[in-house]
Amino acid sequence: MSKIIQKVESLIYFSYASDEIIEIIIQNMKKGIKIRCNEMFSEVFNETFDKMKIEESLYPSEMITYVSNNVNGIKARENKNIILIYERESPIKQEKEIDIPKGITIYSSSIVLSEQNNERNIKFFKSPSNSITCYETLLPDFGPNQKIKLHEIPQLPEYIKYLYVQTRDSNIVINQQHIECLEMNYINSSIEFLSVNNLKQIKLNGNGIKINEMKEKQGTTTNKRRYWKEIQENITTFQNLEEIQLRSCCNLHINLVANKLKNIDMNNCVESQISVKTESIERMKLEDNKLTQFKLTTNKSPDICIAKCENFKTEIEANNEQNVDIIEGNNIEFKTKCPINKLTIIESKEVSIKGNEKCKSLKVVESTINEIDVKPKRIVFKSIEEYIKIPLKEAEEIYIVSMKDYIFEELFDKCKKLYIDECENCQFIIKKNENNEMKITRCKNTENTGKLDNLEEIITIDNEECSIPETKKNIKEDREIIDMNNEKKDIEIETDKKHVIIRNAYDSRIKIQSDINSDITIENSKDIIIEGEYEEYGNVKMVKCKNHKEKQDIGYETYTKIGCVRSLLLNKCENIEFEIYGDKKLLEVIDSKMVGILIRRSFHNTGVDIVRIENSEMSNISSSELCNKVLITNSSRIEGIISQCKEELVLKRMNDIRFRTNAFLKKVENEECKGINIENDVKGKDVKVIKCHNMKIVDTSNSIKQIDCDNVEVITEQENEMMGGF
Secondary structure, three states: OHHHHHHOOEEEEOOOOOHHHHHHHHHHOOOOOEEEEEHHHHHHHHHHHHHOOOOHHHOOOEEEEEEOOOOOOOOOOOOOEEEEEEOOOOOOOOHHHOOOOOOEEEEOOEEEEOOOOOOOOOOOOEOOOOEEEEEEOOOOOOHHHOOOEEEEOOOOOOOOOEEEEEEEOEEEEEEOOOOOEEEEEEEOOEEEEEEOOOOOEEEEEOOOOEEEOOOOOOOEOOOOOEOOOOOOOOOEEOOOOOEEEEEOOEOOEEEEEOOOOOEEEEEOOEOOEEEEEOOOOOEEEEEOOEEEEEEEEOOOOOEEEEEOOEEEEEEEEOOOOEEEEEEOOEEEEEEEOOOEEEEEEEOOEEEEEEEOOEEEEEEEEOOOEEEEOOEEEEEEEEOOOOOOOOOHHHOOEEEEEOOEOOEEEOOOOOOOEEEEEOOEOOEEEEOOOOOOEEEEEOOEOOEEEEOOOOOOEEEEEOOEOOOOOOOOEEEOOOEEEEEOOOOEOOEEEEEOOOEEEEEOOEEEEEEEEEOOOOEEEEEOOEEEEEEEEEEEOOEEEEEOOEOOHHHHHOOOOOEEEEEEEEEEEEEOOEOOEEEEOOEEEEEEEEOOEEEEEEEOOOOOOOOOOEEEEEOOEEEEEEEOOOEEEEEEEOOEOOHHHHOOEEEEEEEEOOEEEEEOOOOOOOEEEEEOOEEEEEOOOOOOOEEEEEOOEEEEEEOOOOOOEEEOOEEEEEEOHHHHHHHOOO
16 A cells, blocks of 8 residues: 555545554655545544654645534645635634634635734635625624624625625625625625626615615815705616515615616515616515505516505506506505506505506405595406495496495496496496496396396396396306317416316416406316416316326425315316315315315305315315315315314215314214224214214213114213223
């Protein structure tokens, strides 16, 4: 081995090396050898080299050590290239960890911001990648009087494009010409931009983050005369900025000019004022913000989404039409100087829409409106309980959906298309109109009277006790069929058809916006997701649909989210996951495998009337509200829905399950079941057991009705006390 070592010019050693082997290497290594190793080898090598008192000139000319924890025993050597390469993501978080002598080069994806006038040898680190992480020096927190530290990040190499800053109680100065993406995270800090001409993306995350701008000063001459001119506002101009993300920012004030800005994403910000001017905006999402004002100046037509905000003011200055969604908001003020193409207000309270009157389409769902200036040509009202001051007489298309106990009289003067869907105990009195198209679908006890001279045909479906205008033609079907021919593509459908049928979809996101409560049927489809989180549908059916489990395993989003349905049926489906916010009538799963259904608590969700599961294997099923009746036959993993049944529970051909019944449950029937254990007392409930075997039930009233059963153990009150409960 000694003879081999004497000939080696470059040695790579990452396995375990005993002290004896390292001694042999040191004694026989060639002058000028280069070594690449891990930190364990390096530490023992340096200790042994110093103990043996070998001449310094014989130390390797280059020693590259891959480090993950510390740098004990590593020291600088005169005229030697000593390099440390950190392998872990964030190796150094505090300056006190940096006790490295001069002459050692560090390669890392992190740098540490040192205090001013600090005399430590290492101020920042080189990085072999195009990204770098920056940590400020952590000091003890002395409360509200903590001193704000000023840090200017040292000039980074040109190849560094991504900079991540983690800081607290600091003022960070960014003066980096080549940075393209900046992400800043932590609390009570500010950021000042001096030169960021190539910056394309900003991500700010943390409480108390502020942006400081270079302030213009009043110009003076040598004789102290001042120029008579207006001082410009503090405006930050980013020449190449394309995206800005603001997360959990408090008291953030920005006046931003960025003509290439395309995307704005603002989430969970409080008490902030944001003003943005851009000519390239494509998408704007404002979510979970409170006590905040936002202003956008643009001539583009972006999609604007204001979701789950509270006490939030938005102002838009533009010449082009805008699309605006306000979702689950509270006390929202939207002011616009531009016309609106489509305005949607869903599940929001105290909304005010001010400014331009021009609006092509307005959709209001379960919302209250304080003030509204727009005069839309197309109006959709869904589940509105309080009067909204909108001039229906100006509208040409009107959809009245899921309304109860209202009289609409002389409000349809210019209406050419009137759709009435799922209304109850309403009256529509039409005295003057231009109506030539009308639908009345799934209504109850609703009157429709008046002058309908232009109406030659009408669509009527599933109405009960309704007066229908007489026309030449009464149509009983209203459906749209879309065959996707197994083509891989996403689709977005906006429909007013009562029944939409989609067939042969493949690897698709299907977004269905329904102006009425449309029935939806999806057949023979694979790897699909339905997007309708804020929609209300009629009867939803999925037949012979399958998602591949491999996609779920590798983290693909496979959940279908829909708002509310009249009923939901899954028949011959596999690996389908549903998240639903309300089912009014019926939930059915038939002949299916690995189906998951989560019924969440929401305004819609008053509890499913009937749940029916047959010959199916569930991955899970649960409801945040109680169900009236649960019928389960030959199925598994259904315990979550059994516990939510409050009226009648029927189990057939079920084997080897344990469950607890709901305290409100009135009736239980088991038929042809085996190995059932009902763990809580069914005293006072109507319990019937038919052709069952090997069951155990706690019934302290001893009133269970048994028909053709064997080995059914009924634990009475005395036995239950002796067993200490079951």
